[in-house]
Amino acid sequence: xxxxILSKDxxxxxxxxxxxxxxxxxxxFANDITNPMVKAFSKIFRMSxxxxxxxxxxxxxxxxAMAFPAAMxxxxxxxxxxxxxxxxxxxxGAFMFYPAKMTGEYYPFLIAYFILTCGLSFLETSSNxxxxxxxxxxxxxxxxxxxQSFNPMGSLLGMYVAMNFIQAKLNxxxxxxxxxxxxxxxxxxxxxxxxxLIGPYLAIGLVILAMFVLILxxxxxxxxxxxxxxxxxxxxxxxxxxxxxxxxxxxxFFYVGVQIMCWTFIIQYGTRVLMADGMAxxxxxxxxxxxxxxxxxIFCCSRFICTFLLRYxxxxxxxxxxxxVGGLLVVGVIGLQNIYGLYCLVGVSACMSLMxxxxxxIALTGLGDDAKFGAAGLIMAILxxxxxxxxxxxxxDQGELLGMPAVNVSFILPFVCFVVIAIYGHRTFLRSKGxxxx
Numbered sequence: 001x002x003x004x005i006l007s008k009d010x011x012x013x014x015x016x017x018x019x020x021x022x023x024x025x026x027x028x029f030a031n032d033i034t035n036p037m038v039k040a041f042s043k044i045f046r047m048s049x050x051x052x053x054x055x056x057x058x059x060x061x062x063x064x065a066m067a068f069p070a071a072m073x074x075x076x077x078x079x080x081x082x083x084x085x086x087x088x089x090x091x092x093g094a095f096m097f098y099p100a101k102m103t104g105e106y107y108p109f110l111i112a113y114f115i116l117t118c119g120l121s122f123l124e125t126s127s128n129x130x131x132x133x134x135x136x137x138x139x140x141x142x143x144x145x146x147x148q149s150f151n152p153m154g155s156l157l158g159m160y161v162a163m164n165f166i167q168a169k170l171n172x173x174x175x176x177x178x179x180x181x182x183x184x185x186x187x188x189x190x191x192x193x194x195x196x197l198i199g200p201y202l203a204i205g206l207v208i209l210a211m212f213v214l215i216l217x218x219x220x221x222x223x224x225x226x227x228x229x230x231x232x233x234x235x236x237x238x239x240x241x242x243x244x245x246x247x248x249x250x251x252x253f254f255y256v257g258v259q260i261m262c263w264t265f266i267i268q269y270g271t272r273v274l275m276a277d278g279m280a281x282x283x284x285x286x287x288x289x290x291x292x293x294x295x296x297x298i299f300c301c302s303r304f305i306c307t308f309l310l311r312y313x314x315x316x317x318x319x320x321x322x323x324x325v326g327g328l329l330v331v332g333v334i335g336l337q338n339i340y341g342l343y344c345l346v347g348v349s350a351c352m353s354l355m356x357x358x359x360x361x362i363a364l365t366g367l368g369d370d371a372k373f374g375a376a377g378l379i380m381a382i383l384x385x386x387x388x389x390x391x392x393x394x395x396x397d398q399g400e401l402l403g404m405p406a407v408n409v410s411f412i413l414p415f416v417c418f419v420v421i422a423i424y425g426h427r428t429f430l431r432s433k434g435x436x437x438x
């Protein structure tokens with residue numbers, strides 16, 4: 001790590017950078033312990049994939065609902081205050097899993113997820129521009145990519161915990177067998193499974209509280225905290241008048257959508273492929289999660305590689321190339337109905353690694369203090385993770401379409417997302433060469 005990336009006007013930001021970067025790992029954990037829960041809740045409550053996908057609606061709906069309130073709070077107070085509120089709501093949502101379990105109902109869990117992600121919305125709205133401010137604007141995108149490189153480490157831990165402490169410990173009865181249980185038997189199995197499910201969430205709540213105390217008492221920089229005026233409508237008009245920002249919000253919506261779809265439904269896709277080879281349902285689900293972990297390892301390694309490449313390759317060009325390759329891999333996911341399709345789906349993660357922080361950095365370039373509201377718009381774009389997965393789940397629930405397994409056909413949606421991202425990358429490249437205005 002070069003000191004020049006983490007300094008500005010002779011001031012070093014190494015320790016604050018480490019503390020805030022730790023938050024990136026913490027919300028990565030929350031994101032990727034949640035993706036397998038779509039399948040888990042569907043089994044526990046005997047629901048369809050569409051109903052199970054409401055987990056993602058609640059999860060990413062919290063991002064959408066709280067982004068601009070978070071931005072106004074940060075504008076009025078500070079980035080540090082925003083981080084602390086985010087950590088507080090994160091912990092509260094995690095602890096709410098216990099009363100949700102006591103009710104034995106599905107919807108209290110959705111409320112807990114929503115509150116938890118209201119906290120994540122505060123965290124991301126605060127932390128991303130805070131990292132951008134910890135140095136010069138010339139190194140901002142590289143600095144954010146470096147910080148975001150630790151996000152998949154938290155994601156890997158979330159996946160590992162989901163696989164080993166939730167999925168592997170759930171009652172081994174498959175979905176079909178659960179449908180044949182008597183009401184009393186079903187309630188007993190559900191009670192056991194929910195007890196297994198809430199444990200990791202209560203544990204992460206304690207970790208979040210410890211991080212809250214550490215940041216509360218550490219002296220943090222006040223970069224970007226000079227202007228406390230909330231000129232909401234004029235600021236929105238100003239930033240959305242900038243094509244690179246406006247198009248960045250759209251690209252981010254589709255990026256988050258493709259990420260969540262590929263990581264959530266790899267379980268359904270892999271389970272179908274592995275069961276076709278004779279594997280039992282629960283074993284296939286655990287094995288699919290292992291492929292998901294492999295995808296995240298590839299994602300993590302690719303993030304560091306791409307961060308290095310950004311020193312030498314135009315940002316827009318690299319974004320375009322990765323989006324095109326990702327789209328081609330998704331074609332393989334759709335067309336292949338065997339283990340090679342699963343390999344393609346794992347490989348997509350290598351292409352996605354660069355996208356979120358790069359789109360984020362491009363979109364906020366030149367916004368100055370307006371970056372607080374600009375960040376909120378980009379966090380609201382995470383709504384793509386709430387809107388698009390239910391559409392994919394609805395396709396999967398069809399069973400078969402066009403003479404193919406519906407789960408294969410459903411990956412048409414991720415393909416469309418990569419097309420949108422490729423267009424944004426190309427337009428960014430043209431702007432950097434002075435061939436496109438805005």
